[in-house]
Amino acid sequence: MYNRRQSLKLLGALSGTIVAPAIAEEGQATDTQDSTGLDVNPHQSTWQQDLDRIWLGAKYWANPMENWAVVDGAAELVSAAGYRNVHLLTHQLTNPAGSFRMQAAVSEVQHGDVDSSVGFLIGVRSELNELKSNCFAANNGPRKTKSAGGAISSGPVVAGVRDGELFINESAVKFSGDVALGDVTIEVTGTPQGDNIELTLNAFDSQQDSVGSMTALVKPDVLLGNVAIGCNLFSNFRVRKGMSRYRIRQWNVSGDAFSVDPDAAWGPILWTMYSLSDSRSDEGFVLKLTALTPPLGEDDSDEVRLEVQRDGQWESIADAKLDHDAWTGTFRIANWDASTDVPFRVVYQQSYRDGEPSQHEWTGTIKANPTGRPLKFAGLTCQHDSGFPYAPVAENLMRLDPDLLYFSGDQLYEGNGGYSIIREPAEKAIVNYLRKFYMFGWAFGEPMRHSPTLCLPDDHDVFQGNIWGEGGEPMDMSDGKDQGASSKGGYREPVRMVNAVHRTCVAHHPEPFDPSPAEQGMSVYFGDMVYGDVSFAIVADRQFKSGPGHVDTGGGRADHVTERDFDTSILDKPGLELLGERQEAFLKHWADDWRGAKMKVLLSQTVFAGVATHHGSYNSFLLGDLDSGAWPQTARDRAIDLVRKSKALHISGDQHLTTLSQYGVREQRDSNWSFCTPAISAGYPRWWRPDEEGIPHENRPMHDLPNTGEFVDGFGNLVYIYAVGHPIPAKSKHRYERAHEKGSGFGYVLMDPETETFEIHSYRFLVDVTDGNPENEFPGWPVTLHADDNSGARRLFNGVNTEGWHGRPHFDPYKFDELSAEEQKAKIAQWNDEAEKHWSVENGELVNDGAGPYLTTNEEFENYELQLEYKTVPEADSGIYLKGTPQVQIWDSTQEAKFSIGANLGSGGLWNNSEGNPGKNPLVLADRPFGEWNKVRVVQVGARTSVWLNDQQVVDRAIMENYWRRDEPLRRRGPIQLQTHGGEIRWRNITLQPLDTEAANAFLAQDDDTGFKPLTDGKTLDGWIGAVDNYEVTPEGTIQCRPGHGGNLLTKDEYDDFVVRLYFRLPPRGNNGLAIRCPLDGDTAYVGMCELQVLDNEHPAYAKLDPRQYHGSAYGMAAAARGYLRPVGEWNYQEVRVEGSTIRVELNGNVILDTDLSKITDYASGRPHPGKDRKSGHFGFAGHNDPVEYRDVTIRRLK
Incomplete structure (x- = not known):
């Protein structure tokens, strides 16, 4: 023990509030001082000059900030709770061979009967041991430290005072007398001692007399990291009862064990965020920049200034007031010159008790608008x-x-x-x-x-x-x-x-x-x-x-x-x-x-x-x-x-x-x-x-x-x-x-x-x-x-490789479907090996040498718009398979040897349609000369297909026939294939846009409506007879069978040969029908020419019906193709053509029924339908208790 008054030296010219015991003789340098006797790497707190506020200052991180404040010239813990601490940001213990000293003048303002400790935390570090993460490394509360060979071997080390004693971790020494904690100075020094560091802890009363001292050996690496000062250091952070509160009037630090980084101080401008946006108005580009400060005091300045550097000079352009909740100051500058990078700085004048402010700056760059580049x-x-x-x-x-x-x-x-x-x-x-x-x-x-x-x-x-x-x-x-x-x-x-x-x-x-x-x-x-x-x-x-x-x-x-x-x-x-x-x-x-x-x-x-x-x-x-x-x-x-x-x-x-x-x-x-x-x-x-x-x-x-x-x-x-x-x-x-x-x-x-x-x-x-x-x-x-x-839209070709494609020759898709998954995989692998020999990518173009399997999309499509460009050579012959079906024809329109089969008519036709059927031959010759790129656009909904070649329509909503099974509609979904034979062909810019239900229906509804008359007005049931009370017009303008009701809603007029177009929407398990040439009374399925079924085919309740009872079928007589309804809840587009004894039903672009009822001899009921030979009658809806909806119903007489 020594007398403080006999061994004190001033901490230096910066402050004389706390005096420090000198370990060396007067005038002799120590490891905490240089040869002049001044402190090495000194830090001295300035709270005495700071204004009252929550934020403790740029050199400190307070844990937690909301529990601390500068009050009357000291850092004060304003909320009594466990394990509260303040880290020093500018100093870190990094040199275990050096020495250090820390001193703090503290005053207890609220005594805690559970924990009254106050002191230093030394060697606070995360596993990274870097400044920022270290600040939070000890926030969960005290840790039980370890010792080895008589030295503390784990940290952090806590050293300070509490009720009647000094402590270093779990070790404690009683004060030399009765000393209140109302006004105490604590000091800890660290000096090398062999393989360890000797910590010496001293405490002094308000008269600067020593009231106690103790030492402890610590392994050098234990002390590496941050240093902090804190209160209630033996209690978990959640504890609030029985905790003390302290004021820290002064905290001084020095020693060559520290590394010092003045730039680690943070604040009072913490950081900035900004945006730059083209207002598309007379304000041009608008810069908005927010500066963020910590919570400041009532007497602090609440204004920040924005300056920019132009021609090497700083120019003030705006001031902003700080919001006292968010502590943000936001600048808005219209007509900002966004053509060049502009250095900026935000300036804040920090005030002190002596009235002399200091200027603080945050600098950055307002980047130029990045135009003309990614x-x-x-x-x-x-x-x-x-x-x-x-x-x-x-x-x-x-x-x-x-x-x-x-x-x-x-x-x-x-x-x-x-x-x-x-x-x-x-x-x-x-x-x-x-x-x-x-x-x-x-x-x-x-x-x-x-x-x-x-x-x-x-x-x-x-x-x-x-x-x-x-x-x-x-x-x-x-x-x-x-x-x-x-x-x-x-x-x-x-x-x-x-x-x-x-x-x-x-x-x-x-x-x-x-x-x-x-x-x-x-x-x-x-x-x-x-x-x-x-x-x-x-x-x-x-x-x-x-x-x-x-x-x-x-x-x-x-x-x-x-x-x-x-x-x-x-x-x-x-x-x-x-x-x-x-x-x-x-x-x-x-x-x-x-x-x-x-x-x-x-x-x-x-x-x-x-x-x-x-x-x-x-x-x-x-x-x-x-x-x-x-x-x-x-x-x-x-x-x-x-x-x-x-x-x-x-x-x-x-x-x-x-x-x-x-x-x-x-x-x-x-x-x-x-x-x-x-x-x-x-x-x-x-x-x-x-x-x-x-x-x-x-x-x-x-x-x-x-x-x-x-x-x-x-x-x-x-x-x-x-x-x-x-x-x-x-x-x-x-x-x-x-x-x-x-x-x-x-x-x-x-x-x-x-x-x-x-x-x-x-x-x-x-x-x-x-x-x-x-x-x-x-x-x-x-x-x-x-x-x-x-x-x-799908970019089917990415311009780099054939991702999304595989090889496949002219191969029946129905037979492919019959293969097992393993067999399919083996087939594709075989085709891919062959395709690699004939397909390549050059300059963003797909190139085929005229041979090998066709390049085929992995994905299959239903309704879509396909666009691509191709370029070919004389006598080449190619095409585009749609849904795996041949084909939109591409060939040499100047090759006389093929004039007999239509080459002279040009490319773009649906080559495999039957002779004389729409779409077989292109409407116009639109091919460009060899060496030029041709542009193809295809819209296909169901089997309805339109083709444009070089912006000229060559196919107009023709039905594409099913090449593989002529008596069936086109497959609902299938891949796109790029055909190869007869010469080099190049492809590029291949994109596909799937069409949703609305777009698909809009395409189908583009048919010529000449002569069609509306049967619905979207408001009333005028023009309809029969079970009118069992139907209603919904707020959306649709006709709907009332739930739980049925009966026939029929047109007043009768029709012989006609075409009707309509939209319908099915609820789950929905069942209804279209009455064809029906009398006013009786079961439309039998007494009329027929009832065309309207049904949710996929509902489990209908799993075992006769094929002639599913949607689109002439009920009990002729089965329609299945698999072409849209999902329940979506609108379907359907056209029915009745001419003589024939009925043709087109659903969503697919002909699902094309039959002559006069040739029917087999009936589901086992006996002929009495009304199937009727030549005229009403058209209408046959309700079966389900809320099936119809809209936009139009009809045209054929005679």
């Missing part, structure tokens, strides 16, 4: 602090230097940074949120200072596990249960807190499309940004979403469907919302607004499909997660329908599972592609493992990766999965290795407005993206898509 886009999501500070991702962003950063949500999780969340009151909840949000800025502030940034809030950002925003409604808490992370609809947090979250994330975004507040006055942020010739739509896919309280998922969590056979269609109730009316109106407008843009991208929080089968744990199967954008299904489809015409790529996050998929609404792959980026740092894991679950798929991509292809998700939505990046079992304890194992990483897209392509990358976490290692990306990436792919 835009570099980085997509990021989900920052679980188990991977903080995410340095591999941040460093890769710096390497790539993106033009736009997109954080799609979950910039934090409730547990990030440790300690609890505060839900209310709003003021405290906001500060609690800000502390966690600041970790995001700390991790990614460097990339954001030089790149525009879009940042969406999501559920965890507002302290909810899920958000079902219900348009901003408050969550119903009347049951007393805290449902912040569950399946209740609405927002759990006060709207003031939610709005503060919105401001921190989106204040710098371009203005919303419709800024009117949502419920409770909640702010909105949906709108667009036009930048780099790309238009980005920003939507909130949770803020307006309906909650699962509207439906019943069968037990357990209301938002999880766990039963494998649960019918999720019942969850799709009318009126449920995904995006809500306001955002749908925005998307409708945005899809049509191409001002300033050549490409489009949709940005939201999550993917619009259920692309995870297992959640949380490896074997935890989930049929459906209502939190995904897959539900509600109708609202999901409506959103996709609105976006489809924009040809936008949808980029989202949230799922912790990276996927590349394509949406289907009415058909597989008829809509936009979706890229769900990996989590920056995944917490809750998910998997997509349908193969293990036996979930069927079709059309697996050429890469043949498992769990890919066309699927129906758990909600019945169509989705094509091209690639998925799964986690692997996480075994490493190293945070970065573990994040890598858990499937973390980020997305990167090169958007090229000139070629209209998206080059999509999904990078793993722990990689260097510049080293060229193909393992840097998840399996299946990178992928290049064309904007047209996002309209549902």
Whole structure:
């Protein structure tokens, strides 16, 4: 023990508040001092000069921030709780061979009878031992330390004082006398002692007299890391009862054991985020930039200034006031010169008690609008602090230097940074949120200072596990249960807190499309940004979403469907919302607004499909997660329908599972592609493992990766999965290795407005993206898509290779279907081997030498528009097989040797149609000379086929005959084949657009309607007789048989020969009929010429009918071909031609019945139908109690 007064030296000229004991003789340098006697690497706190505020200053990280404040010149713990601490950011213990000293003047302001400790934490470190992660390494509470060979061998080391004693870890020494903790100075020094470090702890009373001292040996590496000062160091962070509060008036640090980085100080400007957008108005490009500061005090300046550097000089261009909730200052600068990079800085004048402010700056670059080149886009999501500070991702962003950063949500999780969340009151909840949000800025502030940034809030950002925003409604808490992370609809947090979250994330975004507040006055942020010739739509896919309280998922969590056979269609109730009316109106407008843009991208929080089968744990199967954008299904489809015409790529996050998929609404792959980026740092894991679950798929991509292809998700939505990046079992304890194992990483897209392509990358976490290692990306990436792919159009040829195609010669598809799966696979392998000898890719063109198997799409198609270009040579002969059927003819129209078979008429005809039938010969000669590219467009719905050659129509809605089975309709689905024989042919720009039901019906309805008269007006049943009371006109203008009613609804007029066209829609198990030449009374199936059945063929109730009783059949007499009805609930288009004794029925473009009833001799009833020879009668509907609907019924007499 020694007398402090005899061994004190001043800590230096910076401050004399605390005096330090000198270990060396007066004037002799120590390892904590240089040769002049001044401290080495000194730090001295300046709280005495700081104004009152929550934030402790740029050199400190407070755990947690909301429990500390500068009060009357000291850092004060304002909330008594366990294991609270403050880290020093500028100093780290890195040199175990050096010495160090720390001193603190502390005052107890609230005594804790459970824990009254205050002292230093030394060697606080994560497994990374880097500054930022070290700040959170000890936040769970005290650890039991270990010793070896008489020295402490594990850390962190805690050293300080508590009621009546000094302590170093579990060891303690009593004070030399009765000393209150109201005003104490504690000091710890570390000096090398052989293979160890000797820690000496001293305590001094308010008179600077020593009240105790103790020493301990510590292994040198134990002390490496951060140093901190804290209170209640022997209590868990959750403990609040019996805790003490202290004021720390001064904290001084010195020694050559420290490394010092002045740039590690952070604040008062923490970071900035900005956007740059073409307003397409007289404001030109608009810059919006937000500066974020920590919570400041009432006497602090609340103004920030924006300056730009021009011609080497800094010029002030705007001032902004700080919002006192979000602590953001936002600048808006119209008519920004976006043609060049512009250095900027944000300036803040920090005030002090002595009245002399200091200037602080944050610098960055406003990038030039990236036009004339691909835009570099980085997509990021989900920052679980188990991977903080995410340095591999941040460093890769710096390497790539993106033009736009997109954080799609979950910039934090409730547990990030440790300690609890505060839900209310709003003021405290906001500060609690800000502390966690600041970790995001700390991790990614460097990339954001030089790149525009879009940042969406999501559920965890507002302290909810899920958000079902219900348009901003408050969550119903009347049951007393805290449902912040569950399946209740609405927002759990006060709207003031939610709005503060919105401001921190989106204040710098371009203005919303419709800024009117949502419920409770909640702010909105949906709108667009036009930048780099790309238009980005920003939507909130949770803020307006309906909650699962509207439906019943069968037990357990209301938002999880766990039963494998649960019918999720019942969850799709009318009126449920995904995006809500306001955002749908925005998307409708945005899809049509191409001002300033050549490409489009949709940005939201999550993917619009259920692309995870297992959640949380490896074997935890989930049929459906209502939190995904897959539900509600109708609202999901409506959103996709609105976006489809924009040809936008949808980029989202949230799922912790990276996927590349394509949406289907009415058909597989008829809509936009979706890229769900990996989590920056995944917490809750998910998997997509349908193969293990036996979930069927079709059309697996050429890469043949498992769990890919066309699927129906758990909600019945169509989705094509091209690639998925799964986690692997996480075994490493190293945070970065573990994040890598858990499937973390980020997305990167090169958007090229000139070629209209998206080059999509999904990078793993722990990689260097510049080293060229193909393992840097998840399996299946990178992928290049064309904007047209996002309209549902297929680029059947990618310009690079034959992915999506296989070899197949002129081979009967019916015989192919009869082969086993193994036999089919062997056949295709054989054909592929042969095709490789004759097909190649040159300069983005498919080239065939005139021989070998035909190139055939792996995928089959039903209704579509096909476009391609071909170029051939003299005497070549080729063609395009449609649905695996020959063929749209391509040949040499100048080859005289083939004039006798029609070559002189040109290409484009349906060569294999019967002689004299429509389509056989082209309507015009439209071939271009050899050496020029010919452009072909084909529209095929059912068998109805139109062909254009070089923009001239050569086939007009002709029925393509079934070459393989002449007495049957064309196959419903089939591949496209590029025929080869007779000379080189080249193909390029091969795209196919599937047609949905509406488009298909519109094509079929283009027939000449001359002479047709409407039988329905959409309002009344005028002109109809019979069981009129059993039918109704619906609000949609359709005629419907009333449920539970039947009877015949007949036209007043009678018809002999006629053609009738109509649309009909079947409900499940629906049964009705078309009455043909029917009298007023009797069973239309027998007393009329016939009843043409209208029936849901696929319903199990009808599995064993006579073939002559299915849809389109002349009931009981002539069977129609089956398999051409559209799915239940969709509109079918049908034409019936009655002429003499013949009846021809065309359903959805396919002739399913063509018969002469006069030749019928075999009847299902066993006896002739008495009315089949009728020459005239009424037309109408034969009801059988089911609500079958009809619309747009027209009729034309043939005589």
